Amino acid sequence: MVTAFPQINFVVDEALNQQIATARKQERWTPTANAFARLLKWLDSGTDSQGQRYEEMRDRLVAFFDRKNCASPDELADETLNRVMKWVEEHDRDYDEEPAKICYNTARFVFHESLRKPNYVSEDISDLPKPPAIDPRKIAALEEEEQGKEKRLTCLQGCSQKLPADDRDLIVRYYYGEQRVKLDNRKALAAERGMTANALSIKACRIRDKLRDCVTKCVCE
Amino acid sequence: MNSRDYDNHILIQYLLGTLPEAQAEECDELSIIDDSFAARLEDVENDLVDAYVRGEISGQNLKAFESYYLSSPRRREKVAFAKSFQTFTEQQVVTQPVQAAASIKSAIDEPQTERQTKSDSWWNSLLSLFTIPNLTLQWGMATAALLMFLAGGWFVWETMRLRGQVNSAQTEYAALQQREKELQAQIEQQRTANTKNLEQLNQELARTQQQLTQLQQEQELARQQAKAQPPTDSTEPSLLHFELSPQTRGIGKSQTLTIPAGTGYAVLQLETEDDDYQSHQAELRSLSNDQLLWKSGKLKARTRGNAKIIDLNLRARLLAPGDYVISLKGVSASGQLEDIHRYSFKVVK
Known part of the structure; x- marks a missing residue:
């Protein structure tokens, strides 16, 4: 499909279809x-x-729309990228100094447009009608119950086995413990691997994202 | 605008929807255009969710988390994942030794599988001879791994126990050190007090020695003075004897008794005629006012030639300078007193 980038994996194909x-x-x-x-x-x-x-850009856009409490963050992120794609195509651009900035500005437009649409639903508790009150904790608890904690844990164990042993060790040690223990673990881990704290956190976040995606897919199967 | 301007507290407020709108918009932009900000935001979000799962969030942050953060299905999904992930990490930490044992076993299993796939080779029959020993080895290794795990657990427990003992010993050691300091302070105080007492005693001793020396000097001086003075008769009698003769009927001349200072007694020897009285009695009176100064008991006369002598022992202090008269009376056989003689004398000192 994309002859200029034969090495692009199937993830990109999926993205294009989306x-x-x-x-x-x-x-x-x-x-x-x-x-x-x-x-x-x-x-x-x-x-x-x-x-x-x-x-990465799509994830950031999804998170952006999600923090704005948009009903469909994924759709709005795709709409944003479509518009950017069209803009790049129309302006015949291969390079730009700040593509992320253009993405952000486009996302803002998309967001403001979404506010004007009738299907926009804010789940901010302050916007909800008072009676009957919805307790998000109850919603979360119900959802968790439905999805099954056991299944999620089983999926997590399965997904973790797909990770390289080194990544599995890193993520367990990075997120294990409470507050002070966690900070000490991270310092030791960074020193042990010769990484900066920033680089270590980026790596840990990526592994966690990967694991979460895997678990989400596993639970839905 | 720089991502470094935002500390974790601001990022948490942004994630909880409590940041003022202007600042929130800045964060919106940075979350998309700034790689390091986006990475930090994700890291802080993961830690925030983990903290919520562990129950480490409280107060306003907890309210905001539950009212804002949990209002999104996507974010609730993150919380659900975090719950499972927390259980997973704890299991991993606890079961690592078991997994180590399992990995040893899988390492053993792999060559075995390879051997099975090559079972058709002509020399495999030779290798098969080692199958039973290898199986034994596998079980042995697995048992060894289990033993290692148990030993590891025991070592951890033992380490914790010893650490507890060390802590306890350290506490005790600190208490003893404190006690030692207190005792040293007491000893020092006592030493200071003793030094003061010793100084006082030394001063007192010096004074006493000085006094002693002075006394010795005085004694020496007295001794020298005594040597320089003529010797005195230490046996000087404290008795003085005086002989008194009775007054005649005419005017008699009064005798004078000189009694020097230091005389203890004056022995007055009264001369009388021989008589037939059983005993005698004497009275001392002051001549000036006829006051009775002294009265004797029964007296016995002693013989001296043709005369008889009656001795009166009077305290010298009784006889102050002045004129006195002694009346001598005789006690008849019927016990009646009869005047015999009067003896007048003058005392001079």
């Missing part, structure tokens, strides 16, 4: 493989991250 689906759902401009390849290249700013930069 972009197309979102565009079709909204009856707007439909992204092409070429436009998508150009977006990836543009986001990488000359390097080749094998789609990783795109994934």
Whole structure:
């Protein structure tokens, strides 16, 4: 599909399909493989991250819309990236100094548009009608009960086995313990691996994200 | 605007939706355009969720977490994952020795599988000879791993116990050190007090020695003075004898008795005629006022030639300078007193 990036893995294919689906759902401009390849290249700013930069940007956008309590953060993130893709295509851009800035500005527009749509639902507790009150803890507890804690734990054990032993060791030690113990563990871990605290936290977060994605898929199966 | 301007507290407020709008917008932007900010935000969010799961959040933050953070399904999913993940990490930490044993076993299993796939080779029959010993080895290794695990557990327990003992000993040691300090302070105080007492005693001793020396000097001086003075008769009698003759009927001349100072007694020897009285009695009177100064008991006369003598022992202090008269009376056979003689005398000192 994307001849300019033969090394891009199937994750990118999935992402493109998602972009197309979102565009079709909204009856707007439909992204092409070429436009998508150009977006990836543009986001990488000359390097080749094998789609990783795109994934990171999409995750950040999803989190952004989620913190805004948008009803469908994933759809809004895809809509944002569609618009950026179209903009890159139309402006024939392969490089830009601040692609992330353009993504952010676009996301703001998308967010403000979503506020005007009737299907926007804020789940902020202050916006909800008072009676009957919804206790988010009860919702969380019910959901957890439904999904099954045992199943989640089993999935987690299975997913952890897919991790390299070194990553598994890192993530367990990075997140184990309370407050002071945790900080001491992290210092020792960083010293042991010759990493800065920042680099260690980035690595731990990535492993955790990977594990969470795996568990989410496992639970849904 | 720099991601380093934001500390963890601000990031937590941002994640809990309690940050003022202007600051929240800045964070919105940084969360997308700044890689390091985005990474930090994710790290802080993971720790925040873990803290909530462990029950470490309280007060306003807890309220905000439950009212804002948990309002999103995606974030609730993160919390659900964190709960399982916490259990998982604890299990991993606890069961690491078991997994180590399992990994040893799997390491043993792999060559065995390889051997099974090559069972068709002609020399495999030779290798098969080692199958039973290898099986024994596998079980042996597994048992060894189990024993190692148990030994490890025992060592951990023993270490904790010893650490407890060390802590206890350290506490006791600290208490003893404190006691030692107190005792040293007491000894020092006692030593100071003793030094003061010793000084006082030395001063007193010096004074006493001085007094003693002075006394010795005085004694020596007295001794020298005594040597320089003429010797005195230490046996000087404290008795003085005086002979008194009775007054005649005419005017008699009064005798004068000189009694020097230091005389204890004056022995007055009264001369009388021979008579037939059984005993005698004498009275001393002051001549000036006829006051009775002394009266004797029964007296016996002694013979001296043709005369008889009656001795009167009077205290010298009784006889102050002046004129006196002694009346001598005789006691008849019927016990009646009869005047015999009067003896007048003058005392001079």
